[in-house]
Structure formats: structure tokens, C-alpha cells
Amino acid sequence: MLKRTLAAAALAAAPLSLAVAPEAYAFCGFYVGKADTSLFNEASQVILARDGRRTTLSMMNDYKGELTDFALVVPVPVVLRRNDVKVIEKKTFDRLDAYSAPRLAEYFDDDPCNPRPLPAPMAGTTRGAERRRSADALGVKVEDSFSVGEYDIVILSAAESDGLETWLRRNGYRIPSGAAPALRPYILQGMKFFVARVNLREQAKTGSRFLRPLQFTFDSEKFMLPMRLGMINAQGPQDLIVYVLTRDGRVESANYRTVKLPANMTLPTYLRDGKQFTDFYKTMFDQQARREDYKAVFTEYFWDMSWCDPCAADPLSREELLAAGVTWLPAEPTAAPVPGRRPVTPGGAVPVMLTRLHLRYTPDSFPEDLAFLETKDRQNFQARYVLQHPWRGSADKCQAAAQYLTRLRQRQESEARALANLTGWDINDIRQRQSRAPVVTPR
Amino acid sequence: MAMSVPAVAAPTERWSGIAARLRWLDARYLQIGFLGSFLLFGALLRDFALRPEQVALTFAAALTTQWLGARLLGLPGHSLLSAAVTSLGLSILVRADSLWVHPLVAVIAIGAKFVIRINGKHLYNPANLGAMAALLLLPGAWVSPGQWGNDMLLALWVAAFGITVSTSARRFDIAWAFLAIYVGLLCLRIEYLGARWAVLENQLSSGALILFTFFMITDPMTTPNHRLMRWLYAAIVAVGAFVWTYVFFQTNGLIWALFLATPLVPLLDRLMPAAKFQWRAASSDYRARNDSRSSSNQTASIPL
Structure with a gap:
């Protein structure tokens, strides 16, 4: 049986567009504007690399407003210093996305009249100073201020939320109304605030319209994402994709239910064309999120990155993993294998586990910040869907051909039902499209 | 009308009979x-x-x-x-x-x-x-710990059933003591932080909490024999689980707290001794079971 995985690059972009939620203010901070400009933070993506207490958090946004109006406020467990904060390239996110994106794999039926021995199955492809003066009166302390890349950053601690809100407003950060009550729990828990805005001169030097992702590293017991702050102005469900990089095993939510997306089913082959697979995945995710009442965290991918054979996408290089915040790589890329572990393959294999979590949430469905726990689970999982192209031939060719065509009709019916069940699409419409599916021949 | 009286009474009697049998099972x-x-x-x-x-x-x-x-x-x-x-x-x-x-x-x-x-x-x-x-x-x-989802209805159902089971065990006091202190602490935290009460709902509708309360900490064989000591023990576990989760930010607080507090049981038993718990003798004779009703301390349960 011939099989092939579709070029991952073509599909990797699919889940990115899924994260697009109109009018979304999202994730662990809020984006605020000085003027009443519409602000968009459409695709919220976070990389969380964690080993012991060491946590590196990278955040990418798709900010579309005026750069002068951009501000980001993120609660952090400790005071961050200049060396703890970095600007990274967007491509780190793109690489992780491409590596872990839901996939479509395609296979071709053999000629039933000319059977050949099955090949051994391949291992699955599844896989500043003025500020300080007024600050004291408001109970706000500027712990540090520095610039990193195109960002000017202040690290604040606060005694009370109204004071913090006032401080932010006086210093030109326009906070959405209702910010103080949302800030309060973080202040009372002793958390600090990472506040960033764009330094236009530095930004111009980068030559890009886009803001690069911010990354910071800290030590804390807290393995969580302060997502509640981003919900202040939320209207409707928002999407968040979290790539968690750990040393030992799959990561799941400690305070919400984590669910694996339905995967590994054979679907009608017409999904191969154009945007059909993207549409399918969007609809299917939407359906699943609704069924769970927006209260579940979905696992889209989990893989032990120390091996893949064959790999569905090029594994991340040592440099890419370092850029993503992985701090526990062995000293040398060619280091001797750690005893008791699988031998390190020449592909630059590393003790890193990647969990990709996808949430669609509303302020009501996720009343608490998202807490995580690392399990010792190492069973790989991928949101992977299969297309099985039929053999195109005549029933007259041989007796086996007639039998094959009967079985084929049954199989195609069950593929149509599976698709209808996952998406809620009309079964008759699916059958029609299925019957018009173009012939695809093995390359 | 006259017909309806026995028609109603008979099932009632039957149910109370079943309930009585269940209680002594x-x-x-x-x-x-x-x-x-x-x-x-x-x-x-x-x-x-x-x-x-x-x-x-x-x-x-x-x-x-x-x-x-x-x-x-x-x-x-x-x-x-x-x-x-x-x-x-x-x-x-x-x-x-x-x-x-x-x-x-x-x-x-x-x-x-x-x-x-x-x-x-x-x-x-x-x-x-x-x-x-x-x-x-x-x-x-x-x-x-998150595998249950947060379905309030289910949680209530489970709790009701759980209460029934532990009530028949006559050792339900530890469940209530634990629950009162643990939930009290959760409420105080929410009040202190000014968080929304939906947070409490999310925390309480966890199947893990209910399972722990009604099937683990209520184990009569591994909890102190004296009632006062059981309450003290429940308080230690509740505070321990709360601190583990919300001060140390660790996971599986309930399981850890019970495990860490367990060595205190012999000490608490020594401080205030009381009769050791006995499981009901596995007799199949219903009459024999009825005869033992007076020894209320013996009916019991919960060794998850």
C-alpha cells in the first residue's frame, strides 16, 4: 500500500488562521490603546518552556493597531531584570507551528487485481525617572525599567489595584475600564507587572511592521498562564495556542479538563483540495469547543522530540530550541547519550517534549487562570487525518476488483458519516462532493 | 380511590424494606x-x-x-x-x-x-x-486532577450519593469537618483576592474533591478513632491541601496532604484513644445483622 504525507508546509498555516477571533483582546496581558483605535490581537500564541522552576514564556501577538498605542501588561511572579527579557523572532513560533500543526496524510489503494506484499509499516507520520516620583503616592513601585529591541519595558510592583490603574493611565497607558478589579488578585498574590510599549525609533530600525515576540525567563513554582487579565474587554470566544516544551512528559491543565481532539480517522478524499482541509479543521474544532461548552483545553499534538522516524516536519534545531526557551539542552549537540535513554540520533535529537494545547474560551468558561501540570505520559499524539484514495479501475478487470468496489462503497459511506459527525455538515452534501472528488494518482 | 391507597403504600413499604436492607448491608x-x-x-x-x-x-x-x-x-x-x-x-x-x-x-x-x-x-x-x-x-x-471536567450537575449527583454512602458508615463526621474547613479556606481566599465566585464553582465541581472527601479521607481504618481527633486530623489535611495548592503552587494537593498527614494518625490515637473501628462481620444472615443494630459503631466503610 502506497502512502504519502502531504507537504506539511501547505497545511501548517491552517491552524494559525484558526486562532483568528475577531475583536479579540487576548491572553495573558491586555493590549490597550491611547486613542479609541480598534485593537486586534488575533492569534494569541504562547511558548512555555519549563524545567523545574525555570520558566521561559514567549508571547506572540498579531497586533494590528497603531504602534504608538501598543501596550502590553503581563503579571509575572518575580521582578524581571534586563537580562531576563529578550525579543525573539516570529519564525520560532512559525517553526513550532509547522512542526505540530494538524495534518492530513494520504494513502493510495493498490490495484486489487495485482496485489503486492505490504511493506513493513513505517513508524507513523503522526507526529524611566519621572515615573518614580508619582509612583510612591500610588503605591506603585518601578522595580526596573529598560529597553529591549523595539520595546520599552517597566517592571512594576503595586500595593493596590486602583493605584496601579491610575499610574498606568498617568503614564500614558490607556487601560480598559474595569482593569482594577482584574489587577487586584495578582497584586494580592504578590505578583509583579511586566509592562511594555513600543519604542518607535528602535522599531523603525527593525524595518518591519510587525512587533517581534517578547520572551522572558524567571524561576517560579507557578506553572500557569495569567490569562484572566486578557479577558477584560473580551467579546465572544477567543483562541489561544500554547506550545509547552518540557523535559519529561505531556502537559495538561491542572484545573480544567484536557481533551484530545478526535483524530486519526479516514475522511473523504475531496478534503485534499484547496481550502477544504482548513475549513474542515476550523469547523471540527468549532464543533468540539461548542460541545465542551468552551470549558475544555484541547491537545492537538504531543511528541517526544528526541526521536521521530520519519519526521513529519524537520525537527527543530538546537538553535531553534534554544530560541524557544529550552534551557536544559545538553552542553554539546554531539554529547554522548544519557544513560538509560534512547540513543541520540544524528538528527540532533534532544530531551524535549512538545505539547500543543488549543483553547477556545470565554470569560465565563475559564473563571480562573490556566494552571498546568507535567505528567509522565509519553504516548505521542497528533491531530492527524487520513485520506485513502481509491483504486480507479473497472469491476470487470477481475473478481477481486468487484469485491474491492463493494468494500470501497461501504468505506466511502463511513468516511462521509465520520465527516458529518465531526463537523455537523450535511451528509448528502458530503456524499455529493465525495462522488465528484477528482482522481488523484500516486506520484 | 380506595384502590389507590394500597397501591401507593405497597411500594413504599417495599422501598423502606429495601432501604433497611441496604443500610445493614x-x-x-x-x-x-x-x-x-x-x-x-x-x-x-x-x-x-x-x-x-x-x-x-x-x-x-x-x-x-x-x-x-x-x-x-x-x-x-x-x-x-x-x-x-x-x-x-x-x-x-x-x-x-x-x-x-x-x-x-x-x-x-x-x-x-x-x-x-x-x-x-x-x-x-x-x-x-x-x-x-x-x-x-x-x-x-x-x-x-482535571479529568472530571466541571459539570456542576454531575458533581451534585456524586456528592449526594457519596453522602448516602458515608452516612451509612457513621464516620461521615470527618468528611463534613474536612469539607467545611477546606471550602472555608477556598472562600476566604476568593474573598481576599476579590475574585469571582465562579472560581469557587470551578474548584468545587471537581470530581476529584468529592471522591477524596467521601471515599478517601473517610476511610475508618486509616483515620483516628476518637471523634475529636478525627476533626483535628480533617483540619490538618484541609489546611495542608490548601497550602500545598495555593501557597506552594503544587498540584494534587489533596493526595499529598493526606499522605503527609497520615503518620500523625497513631499519634492522635495515642493522645485520645478510642475503640478501633471494625468492619461489619461478613454474615449473610439478615437477622444476625438486625441484631447488631445496637452496636452503631460497627457499621462502616470507606477504604478507597
């Missing part, structure tokens, strides 16, 4: 029924990452260990019911990516009942010890 049967349906619910409707073979192996290992242990030590009155309850508890709590973890956890959990004994009582709650072994010692094993 070994509470562990009720537990097995409850935990079994909870496990089925999770496996069928909540996609618990659990394989049927894992459940079968847990039972096989637990029952064998219980039988062997009781035989080797010549301990009387050790029924296989407790082992079945522990098996269900471990199946509900422990997750593993292999087949060998569950039976090994079951052997450790039940085996400890015969090995770690103080004053004629086993020290650790078997399911608690099993879950800790999975968390601390075994590769490829974990506990998923």
Missing part, C-alpha cells in the same frame, strides 16, 4: 456500586485515558495481594471487598502509558496494608498510597 457494597458507576461514567463519557486491561490488571493484582496478605499474616476479617474498593479507586485516579503500572500500584497499595501496621491498624489509605507511588516512583504514571 456492608457499606463497601454501596461503595463498589458507586465507584463502579463513577468509573463507567468517566470511561464512557469523559474519555478517561484508561484501558479496560488496566482495570482488569488492577483488580487481579489487588485481590491476589489481599488474599495472600491475609493468608500469610493470618489476619481475620480481611475481606476482598476492601481490595475491590481500592482497585476502583486506583482505576479512577491513576493514569499510565503502559500496562504494568496499574498492577504494580495495586500491589504496593494493598501490600502496605499488611506491611505498614501500627497498633493493629494499617497506616496508609491504600488508594492514597497507590496514587503517591504512581506520582513519585513510577515512570509513565500520573494523576489527572
Whole structure:
């Protein structure tokens, strides 16, 4: 049986567009504007690399407003210093996305009249100073201020939320109304605030319209994402994709239910064309999120990155993993294998586990910040869907051909039902499209 | 009209008769029924990452260990019911990516009942010890506190059933003491932080909390004998679990707190001694059961 995985690059972009939620203010901070400009933070993506207490958090946004109006406020467990904060390239996110994106794999039926021995199955492809003066009166302390890349950053601690809100407003950060009550729990828990805005001169030097992702590293017991702050102005469900990089095993939510997306089913082959697979995945995710009442965290991918054979996408290089915040790589890329572990393959294999979590949430469905726990689970999982192209031939060719065509009709019916069940699409419409599916021949 | 009176009365009598029989049935049967349906619910409707073979192996290992242990030590009155309850508890709590973890956890959990004994009582709650072994010692094993989802309706249903079971055990006081203190602390935290009460709803509608309250901390064999000491013990576990979760920011606070507080039980028993708990004698004679009604201290349950 011939099989092939579709070029991952073509599909990797699919889940990115899924994260697009109109009018979304999202994730662990809020984006605020000085003027009443519409602000968009459409695709919220976070990389969380964690080993012991060491946590590196990278955040990418798709900010579309005026750069002068951009501000980001993120609660952090400790005071961050200049060396703890970095600007990274967007491509780190793109690489992780491409590596872990839901996939479509395609296979071709053999000629039933000319059977050949099955090949051994391949291992699955599844896989500043003025500020300080007024600050004291408001109970706000500027712990540090520095610039990193195109960002000017202040690290604040606060005694009370109204004071913090006032401080932010006086210093030109326009906070959405209702910010103080949302800030309060973080202040009372002793958390600090990472506040960033764009330094236009530095930004111009980068030559890009886009803001690069911010990354910071800290030590804390807290393995969580302060997502509640981003919900202040939320209207409707928002999407968040979290790539968690750990040393030992799959990561799941400690305070919400984590669910694996339905995967590994054979679907009608017409999904191969154009945007059909993207549409399918969007609809299917939407359906699943609704069924769970927006209260579940979905696992889209989990893989032990120390091996893949064959790999569905090029594994991340040592440099890419370092850029993503992985701090526990062995000293040398060619280091001797750690005893008791699988031998390190020449592909630059590393003790890193990647969990990709996808949430669609509303302020009501996720009343608490998202807490995580690392399990010792190492069973790989991928949101992977299969297309099985039929053999195109005549029933007259041989007796086996007639039998094959009967079985084929049954199989195609069950593929149509599976698709209808996952998406809620009309079964008759699916059958029609299925019957018009173009012939695809093995390359 | 006249016809309707006996028609109504008869089922009522029948039900009260059934209720009376149930009350005097070994509470562990009720537990097995409850935990079994909870496990089925999770496996069928909540996609618990659990394989049927894992459940079968847990039972096989637990029952064998219980039988062997009781035989080797010549301990009387050790029924296989407790082992079945522990098996269900471990199946509900422990997750593993292999087949060998569950039976090994079951052997450790039940085996400890015969090995770690103080004053004629086993020290650790078997399911608690099993879950800790999975968390601390075994590769490829974990506990998923979020696996229940936050379905309030289900939680209420479970709680109601749980209360029924522990009430029949006459040791429900520890469940209430624990719940009052733990929930009290959660409320104080929310009030202090000015967080929304929806947070409490999210925390309380966890199947894990209910299971812990009604099936783990209520184990009469591994909690202090004296009522006051049981309340003190409940307070220690509740505060411990709260601090573990919300001050140290660690996971599985309930399981950890009970495990860490367990060595205090013999000490509390020494401070205030009371009669040791006895499981109901496994007699099949209903009359004999009725005769023993006066000894209220003996009906009982909850060894998850």
C-alpha cells in the first residue's frame, strides 16, 4: 500500500488562521490603546518552556493597531531584570507551528487485481525617572525599567489595584475600564507587572511592521498562564495556542479538563483540495469547543522530540530550541547519550517534549487562570487525518476488483458519516462532493 | 380511590424494606456500586485515558495481594471487598502509558496494608498510597486532577450519593469537618483576592474533591478513632491541601496532604484513644445483622 504525507508546509498555516477571533483582546496581558483605535490581537500564541522552576514564556501577538498605542501588561511572579527579557523572532513560533500543526496524510489503494506484499509499516507520520516620583503616592513601585529591541519595558510592583490603574493611565497607558478589579488578585498574590510599549525609533530600525515576540525567563513554582487579565474587554470566544516544551512528559491543565481532539480517522478524499482541509479543521474544532461548552483545553499534538522516524516536519534545531526557551539542552549537540535513554540520533535529537494545547474560551468558561501540570505520559499524539484514495479501475478487470468496489462503497459511506459527525455538515452534501472528488494518482 | 391507597403504600413499604436492607448491608457494597458507576461514567463519557486491561490488571493484582496478605499474616476479617474498593479507586485516579503500572500500584497499595501496621491498624489509605507511588516512583504514571471536567450537575449527583454512602458508615463526621474547613479556606481566599465566585464553582465541581472527601479521607481504618481527633486530623489535611495548592503552587494537593498527614494518625490515637473501628462481620444472615443494630459503631466503610 502506497502512502504519502502531504507537504506539511501547505497545511501548517491552517491552524494559525484558526486562532483568528475577531475583536479579540487576548491572553495573558491586555493590549490597550491611547486613542479609541480598534485593537486586534488575533492569534494569541504562547511558548512555555519549563524545567523545574525555570520558566521561559514567549508571547506572540498579531497586533494590528497603531504602534504608538501598543501596550502590553503581563503579571509575572518575580521582578524581571534586563537580562531576563529578550525579543525573539516570529519564525520560532512559525517553526513550532509547522512542526505540530494538524495534518492530513494520504494513502493510495493498490490495484486489487495485482496485489503486492505490504511493506513493513513505517513508524507513523503522526507526529524611566519621572515615573518614580508619582509612583510612591500610588503605591506603585518601578522595580526596573529598560529597553529591549523595539520595546520599552517597566517592571512594576503595586500595593493596590486602583493605584496601579491610575499610574498606568498617568503614564500614558490607556487601560480598559474595569482593569482594577482584574489587577487586584495578582497584586494580592504578590505578583509583579511586566509592562511594555513600543519604542518607535528602535522599531523603525527593525524595518518591519510587525512587533517581534517578547520572551522572558524567571524561576517560579507557578506553572500557569495569567490569562484572566486578557479577558477584560473580551467579546465572544477567543483562541489561544500554547506550545509547552518540557523535559519529561505531556502537559495538561491542572484545573480544567484536557481533551484530545478526535483524530486519526479516514475522511473523504475531496478534503485534499484547496481550502477544504482548513475549513474542515476550523469547523471540527468549532464543533468540539461548542460541545465542551468552551470549558475544555484541547491537545492537538504531543511528541517526544528526541526521536521521530520519519519526521513529519524537520525537527527543530538546537538553535531553534534554544530560541524557544529550552534551557536544559545538553552542553554539546554531539554529547554522548544519557544513560538509560534512547540513543541520540544524528538528527540532533534532544530531551524535549512538545505539547500543543488549543483553547477556545470565554470569560465565563475559564473563571480562573490556566494552571498546568507535567505528567509522565509519553504516548505521542497528533491531530492527524487520513485520506485513502481509491483504486480507479473497472469491476470487470477481475473478481477481486468487484469485491474491492463493494468494500470501497461501504468505506466511502463511513468516511462521509465520520465527516458529518465531526463537523455537523450535511451528509448528502458530503456524499455529493465525495462522488465528484477528482482522481488523484500516486506520484 | 380506595384502590389507590394500597397501591401507593405497597411500594413504599417495599422501598423502606429495601432501604433497611441496604443500610445493614456492608457499606463497601454501596461503595463498589458507586465507584463502579463513577468509573463507567468517566470511561464512557469523559474519555478517561484508561484501558479496560488496566482495570482488569488492577483488580487481579489487588485481590491476589489481599488474599495472600491475609493468608500469610493470618489476619481475620480481611475481606476482598476492601481490595475491590481500592482497585476502583486506583482505576479512577491513576493514569499510565503502559500496562504494568496499574498492577504494580495495586500491589504496593494493598501490600502496605499488611506491611505498614501500627497498633493493629494499617497506616496508609491504600488508594492514597497507590496514587503517591504512581506520582513519585513510577515512570509513565500520573494523576489527572482535571479529568472530571466541571459539570456542576454531575458533581451534585456524586456528592449526594457519596453522602448516602458515608452516612451509612457513621464516620461521615470527618468528611463534613474536612469539607467545611477546606471550602472555608477556598472562600476566604476568593474573598481576599476579590475574585469571582465562579472560581469557587470551578474548584468545587471537581470530581476529584468529592471522591477524596467521601471515599478517601473517610476511610475508618486509616483515620483516628476518637471523634475529636478525627476533626483535628480533617483540619490538618484541609489546611495542608490548601497550602500545598495555593501557597506552594503544587498540584494534587489533596493526595499529598493526606499522605503527609497520615503518620500523625497513631499519634492522635495515642493522645485520645478510642475503640478501633471494625468492619461489619461478613454474615449473610439478615437477622444476625438486625441484631447488631445496637452496636452503631460497627457499621462502616470507606477504604478507597
